[in-house]
Amino acid sequence: MKEIEVLRKFKDKDSNNIFEVGDVLEVDPSRFEEMENNQKALGKKYFKDVTKEPEKVSEDKPKRRGRKPKAKEEVSEEVAD
Numbered sequence: 180m181k182e183i184e185v186l187r188k189f190k191d192k193d194s195n196n197i198f199e200v201g202d203v204l205e206v207d208p209s210r211f212e213e214m215e216n217n218q219k220a221l222g223k224k225y226f227k228d229v230t231k232e233p234e235k236v237s238e239d240k241p242k243r244r245g246r247k248p249k250a251k252e253e254v255s256e257e258v259a260d
Contacts, residue, residue: 181211183226203229 185202198204204226206214211228218225 180205180230181208181228182206182230183211183214184229185226187223187225189225 183204183206185198185200185204188197188199190197193210214226
């Protein structure tokens with residue numbers, strides 16, 4: 180499904196509903212394409228696509244944000260008297 184936000188008040192030809200500016204609708208991808216073609220033919224922008232893409236899960240190793248400090252080796256020195 181596609182989500183669109185209404186930019187201009189319009190009446191849907193299929194449902195006869197009137198949609199106001201700021202309304203967010205879910206439409207079928209084929210209907211979305213039809214609506215896009217109609218608004219291009221009219222030369223006015225009636226809606227915009229606000230579909231949120233699902234977050235991609237990276238298969239790469241997570242990036243490190245800094246270096247981990249190396250452990251300091253303690254050296255014991257024997258002092259000869």
